[in-house]
Structure formats: C-alpha cells, structure tokens
Amino acid sequence: DVLRGLFSSVLGLGSSEKVLDELSLEGVARYISSGKCKNIICMVGAGISTSAGIPDFRSPETGLYANLQKYNLPYPEAIFQIDYFKKHPEPFFALARELYPGQFKPTICHYFIKMLKDKGVLRRCYTQNIDTLERVAGLEGDDLIEAHGTFYTSHCVKFLCKKEYNLDWMKEKIFSDEIPKCEKCSSLVKPDIVFFGENLPTRFFTTMKMDFPRCDLLIVMGTSLQVQPFASLVGRVSKSCPRLLINMEKTGQADPMLGLLGFGGGMDFDSEKAYRDVAQISTCDDGCLALADLLGWKAELEELVKKEHARIDSEDKQENPGGSKGAAAKGAAAKGAAVKGAAAKGTLASAEPKSKAEE
DSSP states (O other): OHHHHHHHHHHOOSOOOOOOSSSSHHHHHHHHHTTOOOOEEEEEOGGGTGGGTOOBSOOTTTSTGGGOGGGTOSSGGGGGBHHHHHHOOHHHHHHHHHTOTTSSOOOHHHHHHHHHHHTTOEEEEEEOBOSOHHHHTTOOGGGEEETTEEEEEEEESOTTTOOEEEHHHHHHHHHTTOOOBOTTTOOBEEEEEOOBTOOOOHHHHHHHHHHGGGOSEEEEESOOOOSTTGGGGGGSSOTTOOEEEEESSOOSBOOHHHHHTTOOOOBOSSSTTOOSEEEEESOHHHHHHHHHHHHTOHHHHHHHHHHHHHHHHHHHHHHSTTOSSOHHHHHHHHHHHHHTTOTTSOBTTBOOSOOGGGO
C-alpha cells in the first residue's frame, strides 16, 4: 500500500477520471441524484458536534484544558494518559461525569448522515468522536467505525481479565461517584475510548481495507485531517472518487512530504489539476442543510431533526420528572455559546489523544 501510494502520488499514476460535472456543491448534489452514487463514506470529527454544545479542548477561557486546574494534573493532557489514569483515575471520571454522553442532542449534520443511511447510499461513517451522538441519531454498530473508541462499551484494564461492561453499567458507577471497578477481578474499568499510549480498534484497520476501494463519494466533515492514520483515509479512495469537504476552513490538502511517507492522496481544491475535490466552507450544519436543499431533502431533514429532538426531550423528562429542562437541552444551552464557531478545533467530541499508531 505504501509503495503503491508513493508511485501513484509522486509519478501521477492511476486514473484521474472526472466524475462531477462541476466542482461545486451543486455538482455533488447532481451526482448523488443521478443514482450512480451508492457507497458514500462519511469521515467526521469534532466539528460536527460543536453545535450540540460540546466544549472544545483549547479555547483560552472556555476550553476543556483551561478548566482542569481543579483536578491538580501535572499537565492537562495527563487526564487522557493511560499510565496516569491507572494510577489516578479520579480526574478522568470526574470529568466524564460533567460531560457524559446522553447530555447532548445530535446535530443537523448527524441526522443528515442518518438520512444517507435511510436512503440506502451510506456505506459507513468513520468518526473520530467519542460522544456517541451518531448512535443517538440512529446509526447502528455496523454503520459506524469509531476510530478513537467510544463510551458505548467499557472493559477491565487488566490484561488477563478484560471483562466487558455496557453503557448503563458505567453510567451508574460514574454518577454514583464510584470509581468503576471490575466485578470479576477488582481492577479499574475504563470506557473504550483511545487514550495516549493505546492502539486504535482493530476493526478500524480491517474495515477500511474493504470500504474505501468501493467508495464512490467521500464526504469529510468537521475534522482538521491532521491526525494519522485517520487523515490518510482520504487517499484510500479510487483516483476517480469525488471528495467533498464541509468545514470552517480548507483542510487535508496535498502535502508532498506526506506523499513520500506513503500518506498521499491529499485534497486539491484550487490548482489547475483539480478535478474531483470540493470545499464547502461553512459550519457542518449549514453545509448539510445546503446540500440537503439541493437534493430536495431539506424539509425532510428539518422535520427529522425536530421530531427526534422532541422525542429525546420527552424521554429525558420521563427520566427526570420535575426538571425545568431535559438534560440534553440543558447541556446544549449551557455550553452552546462558548463553543460556537469552533468547528475546526478539537472538541471533547473527538478523542483528541493520539494512539501509538498515530504518533
């Protein structure tokens, strides 16, 4: 794969067939509507969840790292270091209690991906996020590759045990102020998110080899495409496969040095040789609404969001009788203003810590 990518990118080998009739969002919409597009892959990152109210990592005053002083960490990133966690799990679980999945509602972007599934054109969604909002929006396990792990399951950290626990079990422990301990061996239990010093899930590597050669449209949303190996996935589609970026700024553009290392296939939006890459510079929600409008899906998408948010609020009120607001709405209202416009930055949605495979 490395040699093939090297020769293809450096020597210009491979097909450069132009599939889109125009390098624009309108051209992408016409391609989807043509019926020729049946294996769409979405690659998503932190930017698709910021409008849900999930705080970013690095904003000077409101970011996650700026508000960790109370945990007395040696340095902010230690909260996601596996070795530090095993010795001092309290800060991570205190933070998890504040920002636990289930307190936020999926965004327009999440539901647009669900619509792609419902219309039979989504092959898979590859996400860097750990907030489980893709699942809340209706994607199922087979629809998702959670590249940086998930809160959906947890495991004992002891190598010879590895007993699995579900989301409800972990939630009960976290919200009862308990440090989750294995019922079998009494070791720590950790959510299956990727910490510094851990490898990405095996399924990420096995599934991408099947999916990306078959992809006929790649939609990249809300990610800086700076973290490997996730970022290199854009180069795994065929040379003729169109690629749409929806983000607050252009990312993932071709880097000659990365090409020499086998991470070729960067996007080309502006050169004279550009033939398949389209950049929609906007928030992820606005970009998805614009594309849905061109496809004739906008009213359907807005109705889906309205219906699903009402359902979530109703279920939340049943679980929290007497509350003035559902937990999901409360979380979004409290943190939404602080993170508005942070689509291109890392957020808690994204498991920012890099694994060994990414370093």
